[in-house]
Amino acid sequence: MACKTQLNDQSLSLDPEVRTGKLANGFTYYIRKNKTPEKRVVMYLAVKAGSILETDQQRGVAHFVEHMSFNGTKHFPKKALSNYLEQSGVRFGADLNANTNLDETVYQLPLPSDNPELLANGLQIMRDWAQEANIEAEDVERERHVILEEKRFRQGVQQRYEEQSILFCTNGSRHGSRLPIGTEEVLLKVTPEEIRSFYKDWYRPNLQALIVVGDVDVDQMEKDIKAKFADLKNPDQEKERTVYSAKLSGKNQYMQFIDPEWGGISIEILMKRPQLKMATTDDYRNNLLKNLLAQMVSARFRQMPFATFNDLTGGLSALAINLATKPAETQPSLQSVWLELRRMEEQGFTPAELERVKKSYRQKMADALKEKDKTPSETLIRPYLQHFLTGNITPGIVKDHELTNQMLPDISLSEINDLMKYYMKGTDRDIIVKSSEENKPFLPDEATLLGWIEGVYVMPLTPFVDNVQDLPLLKKVPTPGKISTIQDFEKVGVQQITLNNGVNILLKKTDFQNDQIVFKGFAEGGASLSDDADYLNAINAANAVAVSGVGNYTAQQLGEFLSGRQVQVVPFINDTYQGFSGATTKEDLSTTLELLHAYFTEPRKDQEAFNILLGRSKEQFSVKGNNPNQVFTDTATLVLGNYHVRRRPQTLKSIDAIQLNRSYEIYKERFADASAFTFLFVGNMDIETIKPLLEKYLGSLPSTGLKEKARDLGLNVPPGRIVKTVYKGAGKKSSVMLVYSGPFDYNFGNTIQMNAIADALKISLTQRLRDQEGGTYTPNVQMTLTKYPKSRFAMMVSFDCAVENVDKLIASTQDELNKMRTTGPSAENLQKFKAARKVGLQTGSTNNGFWLDYLASQMMNKEPLNQLFDHDAMNRITVQSVQKTAASYIQDKNYVRLVLMPEKTNH
Numbered sequence: 033m034a035c036k037t038q039l040n041d042q043s044l045s046l047d048p049e050v051r052t053g054k055l056a057n058g059f060t061y062y063i064r065k066n067k068t069p070e071k072r073v074v075m076y077l078a079v080k081a082g083s084i085l086e087t088d089q090q091r092g093v094a095h096f097v098e099h100m101s102f103n104g105t106k107h108f109p110k111k112a113l114s115n116y117l118e119q120s121g122v123r124f125g126a127d128l129n130a131n132t133n134l135d136e137t138v139y140q141l142p143l144p145s146d147n148p149e150l151l152a153n154g155l156q157i158m159r160d161w162a163q164e165a166n167i168e169a170e171d172v173e174r175e176r177h178v179i180l181e182e183k184r185f186r187q188g189v190q191q192r193y194e195e196q197s198i199l200f201c202t203n204g205s206r207h208g209s210r211l212p213i214g215t216e217e218v219l220l221k222v223t224p225e226e227i228r229s230f231y232k233d234w235y236r237p238n239l240q241a242l243i244v245v246g247d248v249d250v251d252q253m254e255k256d257i258k259a260k261f262a263d264l265k266n267p268d269q270e271k272e273r274t275v276y277s278a279k280l281s282g283k284n285q286y287m288q289f290i291d292p293e294w295g296g297i298s299i300e301i302l303m304k305r306p307q308l309k310m311a312t313t314d315d316y317r318n319n320l321l322k323n324l325l326a327q328m329v330s331a332r333f334r335q336m337p338f339a340t341f342n343d344l345t346g347g348l349s350a351l352a353i354n355l356a357t358k359p360a361e362t363q364p365s366l367q368s369v370w371l372e373l374r375r376m377e378e379q380g381f382t383p384a385e386l387e388r389v390k391k392s393y394r395q396k397m398a399d400a401l402k403e404k405d406k407t408p409s410e411t412l413i414r415p416y417l418q419h420f421l422t423g424n425i426t427p428g429i430v431k432d433h434e435l436t437n438q439m440l441p442d443i444s445l446s447e448i449n450d451l452m453k454y455y456m457k458g459t460d461r462d463i464i465v466k467s468s469e470e471n472k473p474f475l476p477d478e479a480t481l482l483g484w485i486e487g488v489y490v491m492p493l494t495p496f497v498d499n500v501q502d503l504p505l506l507k508k509v510p511t512p513g514k515i516s517t518i519q520d521f522e523k524v525g526v527q528q529i530t531l532n533n534g535v536n537i538l539l540k541k542t543d544f545q546n547d548q549i550v551f552k553g554f555a556e557g558g559a560s561l562s563d564d565a566d567y568l569n570a571i572n573a574a575n576a577v578a579v580s581g582v583g584n585y586t587a588q589q590l591g592e593f594l595s596g597r598q599v600q601v602v603p604f605i606n607d608t609y610q611g612f613s614g615a616t617t618k619e620d621l622s623t624t625l626e627l628l629h630a631y632f633t634e635p636r637k638d639q640e641a642f643n644i645l646l647g648r649s650k651e652q653f654s655v656k657g658n659n660p661n662q663v664f665t666d667t668a669t670l671v672l673g674n675y676h677v678r679r680r681p682q683t684l685k686s687i688d689a690i691q692l693n694r695s696y697e698i699y700k701e702r703f704a705d706a707s708a709f710t711f712l713f714v715g716n717m718d719i720e721t722i723k724p725l726l727e728k729y730l731g732s733l734p735s736t737g738l739k740e741k742a743r744d745l746g747l748n749v750p751p752g753r754i755v756k757t758v759y760k761g762a763g764k765k766s767s768v769m770l771v772y773s774g775p776f777d778y779n780f781g782n783t784i785q786m787n788a789i790a791d792a793l794k795i796s797l798t799q800r801l802r803d804q805e806g807g808t809y810t811p812n813v814q815m816t817l818t819k820y821p822k823s824r825f826a827m828m829v830s831f832d833c834a835v836e837n838v839d840k841l842i843a844s845t846q847d848e849l850n851k852m853r854t855t856g857p858s859a860e861n862l863q864k865f866k867a868a869r870k871v872g873l874q875t876g877s878t879n880n881g882f883w884l885d886y887l888a889s890q891m892m893n894k895e896p897l898n899q900l901f902d903h904d905a906m907n908r909i910t911v912q913s914v915q916k917t918a919a920s921y922i923q924d925k926n927y928v929r930l931v932l933m934p935e936k937t938n939h
Contacts, residue, residue: 041314047428050416051250058238059162059261062416063253064245066409068544069875073145073246074409076138077158078420081234083212084134084276092179092214093222093230095132096172099179100227101139102130103171105160110171111803113157117141118795118864120150121871125810132212134345136421142410144871145247152256159260162240167231172224177806180220183213185809185832187763189293189659193466198345200287201302201462202278207346233271237264241420245409278346280304280460286478289466292762296654297362297471299481302350302462303455307343310424317439320393324443325451327389328381332372332496334588339373350462351455356651359467359474363484370488375496377456380449382498390440391596399598399617401433402547468658500592503584505626507634513731515723523898526887527719529726533735534707537726538891540714540883547617549715550880552888553628554611555708556820559678560743562698567678568690573699574603574610576692579645580638582630587641594623601627603699607678608742608821609892610702611709618717625729632703632733635696642692649687660761664932667758668769671930672826674750706733708740710891714884744821749773754928759935766838767932769830770845772922776817776825780899781908783817785917786825788909790815791865792857793829796848801831807841808833819893827922838931853922856915866906873900 046052050064083094102124104110114124122128122143130139139161143154199208242261244253308322309315326341329351333339343349353373357365400407407429415426427435467475476484517530529537559570581587601614601624612631616624656662666681673679680686711730713722749771776782794813801808808831816826829849833841857865876882877900890897899905 041312043312044310044316044425044427045431046419046425047415047431049428050245051254053254055237055258055262055264057262057264057266058236059264060241060420061254061257061261062241062243062245062420063248063250063257064412064416065248065250066245066407066412067247068406068408069247069878071144071146071247072409072875073143073151073154073244073248074413075141075143075154075158076241076243076413076417077141077161078241078243078417079137079139079162079235080135080239080273080421082133082135082137083210083214084206085234085273086210086214086230090218090222090226090230091210092212092218093227094137094234095212095214096175096179096219096222096227097165097167097231097235098130098132098137098139099175100167100171100231101161101165103175104166104168105157106164106166107156107160109166111799113160115860116153117157119860119867120144120147121864121867121869123868124798134207134210134212138417144874151248155256155260158242159264162237162242162261163235163264165231165235167224167228169224172222172227174803174806176219176222178802178809179213180216181802181807181833182809183216183219184765184834186213187765188661189291192291193289196289197287197464200285200464201304201344202346202348203281203285205278205346206276207278232267234273236266236270237261238266238270239273240264243413243416243420245413245416276346278344278348280306280348282459284459284461284463286463286481287465288475289464290469290472291466292468293658293660294466294468295656295658296356296467296651297359297474298354298356298466298655299362299366300462300464300466301353302344302464303352303457304344304348304350304460304462305455307347307349310426313435316427316435317443320436320439321443321447321451324386324389324393325448325455327392328385328448329376329452331385331389331591332376333369334591339369356655358650358654359471362474362476366481366484367488367491370485371491371493373456374488375493376452378493379496380452381445382496383445384498384500386443386445386448388592388595390443393436394440395596395598397429397433397436399547400429403545404429406545498592499586499589501585501589505583505585505593505623506630507583510629510633510728510732512724512728513733514727515731521897523901524887526897529723531727531731533731533733534709534737534739535730535733535735536710537730538710538712538887539717539719539722540712540887541717541719542714542880542883543716544878544880546716547619548615548880549617549621549713549717550615550884551624551711551713552611552613552884553709553711554609554888554892555706555710555740556609556742557702557708557740558606558608558610558742560608560745560821561702561740564677566694566698568686569694570605570698570702571607572690573695573702574605575645576637576642576695577631577635577699578603579641580636581641582627582636583634586636586638594627597623599624599627601631603631603703605699605702607745607747618721621717621722622725625725629729629733632706635699635703637692637696639692642695646687646690650684653682653684653687658760660758660763660932660934661767663760664758664767664930667756668930671754671756671928672749672771673747676745676747678745678747704734705736705738705740706730707735707737709733712884712887712891714880714887742821748822748824749826749926749928751926753925756929757931757933759933761932761934763934764835765832765934766835767830767832768838768842769828769928769930770842771826771828771928771930772849772924772926773824773826773928774921774923774926776823776921778817778819778823778893780895780902781905782917784905784909785914786815786817786827786921787869788857788862788865788914789852789918789922790827791868792861792914793848793852795861795864796851796857797829797831797845800844800848801841805841805844807831807837807844811845819895825921835933838933842929849918849922853915853919856911856918859911862909862911862914866909869906 514532516532519528562570597620598617790813797811811831814828
């Protein structure tokens with residue numbers, strides 16, 4: 033792929049903000065100081081050893097090694113490692129984690145950086161993982177069952193599809209036969225010696241890197257890394273680390289994937305090309321061209337099935353076309369998409385389209401530059417990981433901004449159009465058609481499908497119409513209102529403003545990001561105020577308006593109008609509230625508030641856009657088909673929603689019953705009165721500058737003083753004992769859901785007690801069901817607490833397991849819950865809950881999104897804003913208080929047991 037360039041091709045340099053080095057043994061390190069979030073550090077240990085290196089007799093061993101690394105190391109034997117970290121507030125799974133891929137294994141450890149002992153132990157853990165994991169026979173035996181349960185957990189139609197399609201898409205390469213989870217045959221028989229052998233061969237310093245990004249002293253960290261990792265040894269007789277890649281064949285391929293759980297018909301078309309590298313300025317420009325083209329293709333397909341540019345495995349990438357249809361509509365659906373692709377291929381794009389994406393890209397780079405000192409460590413660390421694994425260079429945001437501004441003006445429309453033709457050329461094209469056996473008669477064979485595509489090239493081709501408007505956003509200029517009261521809540525740094533139309537506004541100025549403002553607006557009512565017959569019209573009303581547009585602009589025109597600006601406004605209507613959420617910048621705040629005003633006062637109706645929206649809903653519905661998990665979820669929703677008509681599963685008939693006119697009427701009703709609305713704005717804003725804008729755009733909103741309340745429709749978990757089994761699917765897998773519920777005395781202290789129950793129970797269930805019994809991969813515990821319309825709780829325990837283990841694991845779960853009610857959580861598990869909550873509050877309280885959610889929750893629940901700082905509430909939590917709360921609320925008299933079983937079972 034040739035490209036014109038204004039710069040001489042030069043090598044790119046890695047981001048100058050990161051310090052890199054290589055020890056004599058080949059061990060690589062990257063260190064970067066970053067203060068977002070403060071007093072936190074993220075460490076990655078990357079090993080260039082994944083499942084691609086396994087022999088046929090080792091399939092699954094690379095992933096097995098990753099599991100064993102958490103089962104004990106030289107300095108942290110048995111489960112001491114996860115125990116120690118959890119007591120420091122690092123949660124297993126959520127924070128402390130690892131993943132094994134085809135080419136690499138990566139261990140992740142986020143830590144507080146202001147605790148020297150913890151930081152030193154973090155490095156020791158990384159050192160242990162690098163070469164000193166204990167792979168002991170009894171641990172291997174126990175973990176074998178956990179990994180088999182993880183394999184079971186992943187079982188399903190998507191996994192079966194991946195297993196078949198990856199070999200096909202990588203042209204029969206090694207990548208297609210080395211999925212990391214491995215084979216059951218190997219997992220059942222592999223010995224500790226065989227696992228140790230893989231570990232010794234491939235976990236060696238010249239294939240490893242430590243990446244440290246966070247609030248640390250770089251010089252000291254470098255010294256510590258050199259001292260800790262310099263004595264790692266490479267094997268005397270090293271195995272060669274072969275680099276495997278998938279090759280393009282120059283041929284086209286066709287495959288059918290038939291599965292009993294696949295609904296409808298789906299077609300995936302991959303136009304495969306080599307993955308782009310990133311080592312020189314020419315590479316940078318080629319990537320920039322591709323990114324611009326991707327945005328332009330996406331903009332063309334805004335109201336149609338999506339075309340995306342994806343990186344595949346093995347060094348391949350693709351322009352991917354995905355569509356799902358009902359059997360009888362497969363041909364017209366595919367041809368409508370291909371007609372648009374043909375239009376792009378033959379007619380190219382317009383100068384205005386290119387200018388829009390250039391403007392948008394420029395703005396994106398400028399925004400990133402503004403936030404360069406506030407970029408989270410989790411974001412910064414990933415490009416350094418990719419540099420070690422692939423050699424791709426990320427030059428850093430300052431250089432990114434400079435290169436983009438240098439290159440963008442010189443990128444021509446003809447280059448973009450040539451690149452589109454390069455992707456559309458008819459070689460290396462994979463076509464995969466997916467369906468169930470019952471829809472197989474409708475499936476096109478290869479010749480038929482290619483005939484459909486060829487048929488597109490004889491259809492009349494109209495020119496693309498770039499439907500851009502140059503009008504004001506609003507048809508009617510608003511008459512500003514006035515601020516009537518101002519109140520300061522100094523402890524939480526919030527100013528509360530009431531406008532003369534009754535709109536209530538909370539402003540929290542922060543400097544967590546340099547140029548980010550997030551917001552939410554809501555009022556009670558939602559779909560609860562509509563009749564049952566109108567429920568689907570109500571719940572879809574906000575989407576109907578969002579796809580139609582506002583003011584002088586259709587949704588598509590609005591997208592063009594807002595190109596290059598950071599303006600996000602999303603209307604919603606749920607069961608109990610209507611409102612908006614979004615984000616913007618200081619510069620674009622005025623436009624954002626104007627758009628918010630437009631959604632209130634000038635929503636549009638667009639039947640064509642609405643039909644496309646319903647069409648997509650039908651496509652998604654048809655793909656769900658016979659999926660057992662979907663059937664189980666639908667059943668659970670119905671049972672836990674007290675069999676209410678509003679909790680019935682969706683059908684094609686119910687989708688067809690949604691009417692644009694009625695949805696639009698309901699939308700107008702819900703947003704006719706702003707007097708009960710509360711708006712929250714959190715971010716780096718000038719409080720005095722924002723006030724006139726609030727008066728103009730929110731103070732002018734209609735107000736009738738109605739202030740409606742949501743209706744209690746009795747959608748709660750029903751009382752009593754309910755046992756239900758769903759029989760669906762052919763896989764050897766069961767899913768279990770146990771729900772305890774009932775009335776709840778809602779106050780701050782009680783909410784913490786209930787969350788302590790859920791967290792401590794999750795830890796004890798993980799220890800018992802996973803670690804001791806090897807019965808499941810991930811038991812989950814979810815606590816839901818509501819204050820309005822009725823104060824209630826619901827605690828759900830869920831897990832997947834083997835069919836024959838259902839009753840045994842339910843009995844173990846109930847035993848752990850009984851311990852919680854009779855003796856309370858262990859002191860150790862309660863300490864883990866407190867530590868995780870403390871760390872969560874420390875990191876959360878420097879995040880705009882956290883504050884937005886917290887303030888919204890407090891306002892919705894009519895609770896004081898300063899509860900976050902009630903540290904005594906945490907001190908009041910003891911083993912006894914949690915035990916007492918569990919005994920009081922979580923009782924067997926209100927208990928729902930839902931189980932998914934395969935259809936072919938004697939159970």
